[in-house]
Amino acid sequence: MSLQRSSLNFEEVRAKYPDFPPLVMLKIDIHRRGLFYADAALAAFNPARHQTGGTHTFGTRDGKLTGRPESIYLRDGTLVLATPSPPEQSPYGIDFAEGKLVITDQGEIVEEAFFWDKPDFYDKRTSNGVLMQNLVSARPQRLFVIPQRFCYFWSDGGGCKFCDIVNNLKQQRAEISMQTKINPADLREAISEALKEKGRYTAICLTGGSDFRGDDAFDKETEYYIEIMQAIGECFSVKKFPSQLICTALKKEQLQRIYDQTGLMSVTMDIEVLDEEQFNFICPGKAKWIGYQEWKRRLYDAVEVFGENRVNTGIVSGTELVAPTRFKSEDEALEIVLKEADDLAAHGVSTVNMIWQPRPNSDFAKAQNGSLEYYVLLAKGLQDIRRKHNLSIDFDDYRRCGNHADSDLARVF
């Protein structure tokens, strides 16, 4: 029996939930369906002025890497983080009409859009000759670093089924000379150069693949992040600076080492799927090396190390609906996911939602996404849970990250 899904279109969802911010709803739908750039939009795009895409953890939805805008933002500052999609995914259009950049649906203009401004440091090189935009990217008010682009779960047959990180790395190495691992000295130079653009950046975020190597599992990952964060710390005159590390669920001792020895202020350990059975199916590497219940326990430990309002976890929502899911309907999945998020929040851990964007070089390339109504209720539910437990999401909000529709709501609800 196939899973029951909402069939409401955008206007019907908007009418059903009139209090939900329409621009955040539009963002959700663009993340679901993707976008494509019309020729007129590409003609209006100026790579000398606007930020070009290329350096990502994950690949694009149509498999092409370079030569297009990083993404867009909306007129209230809401960020859209979507990559170009193939036509069968029914993407929104980005076009140039009536003298401005616009978003279209089925040929109709639905909103205005804006390209991101290109960072000043993007075309510069380190003294070792490394292009700085391959070391640090901008989103657009946060500096984003991927120190380690290989995920060792892939070498163990345990890569997450929605993920294409290693296939994307191969493409980036071939097309834009991307390095698998960053030299800390190069990174220090790039961050130092980026910070010369006064007033633009509010935080630094690090993420990358998991590395289970070491005397104790994930010691290698821990030690490398310490080395990288210490290199970044040399750019600051204070010990702690606004920063977020998205890493594997490390042990409390490993987290304590990172906290004590670096300027890191917050940590995110993505559980990806808020249901143990679906987690085991979708994230076999995480299940084998750590396990669902232990992942949750380590999140609670992280709150003891980093403090309240400094720890969260991300989910790639929509993947829990992929067959053979145990859920019979979106309603049932929503109830379980929010119940788990509430349990995490009761222990001081926020949950943020990445809307799943199926990529061609992942196991789930052809699977069906969740409905707009599902994602709207999930975003509202996660923000309601934060309010209920009095949790702040400042370090991962619309300005710092911009990927999560639920944390966009923190400035509204």
Ligand code: SF4
């Ligand atoms: S842990 Fe999973 S989602 Fe993260 S990089 Fe590895 S395979 Fe991809």
